[in-house]
Amino acid sequence: MVEFRIDKASGLPAYLQLARQVREALRLGWLKPGDRLPTVRDVVATSGVNANTVLKAYRELERAGLLEARQGSGTFVKATLGSVDPEVMDRLRAKLVDWVDEARAAGLENEDIDALVGSVLTEGERIEVP
Structure with missing residues (x-):
């Protein structure tokens, strides 16, 4: 639930x-x-x-x-959105928990973590301007 x-x-x-x-x-x-x-x-x-x-x-x-x-x-x-094996999601989530713990230990706050993750997610979407 x-x-x-x-x-x-x-x-x-x-x-x-x-x-x-x-x-x-x-x-x-x-x-x-x-x-x-x-x-x-x-x-x-x-x-x-x-x-x-x-x-x-x-x-x-x-x-x-x-x-x-x-x-x-x-x-x-009625329907699901997940298309990845739940075991894979659990394994990746556990790694992410460890990463977030490390980030917090380094002094990052939630907004810092959000910004860092967002920058990685959009990295491939950026268009280089000459």
């Missing part, structure tokens, strides 16, 4: 944070087709957002074909 976290300081609307967390759980294999998501009431109680925010996130994911609302039963995962 997914435990939603809302960062009020992020600048990203809460419904997009919820949707992003579901997508991440799908990519990482933590959620699989057939899994039931927390009820709107449960998400409201644990995250502090209002019911309309949760419904908006769930509807967006439903429109994307990832979730399915079943009247009286709840909201269920």
Whole structure:
């Protein structure tokens, strides 16, 4: 089951944070087709957002074909985003945890780590200007 976290300081609307967390759980294999998501009431109680925010996130994911609302039963995962073997993802995640621990020990804060990872991810996308 997914435990939603809302960062009020992020600048990203809460419904997009919820949707992003579901997508991440799908990519990482933590959620699989057939899994039931927390009820709107449960998400409201644990995250502090209002019911309309949760419904908006769930509807967006439903429109994307990832979730399915079943009247009286709840909201269920309909499709997945992960295409990599879960064992490979677990192994890479463990290496990343070690790397993040090393970065923090070196004095980097989360924003520094985000910037560093972002620079590596976009490295191949940069166009050199003469």
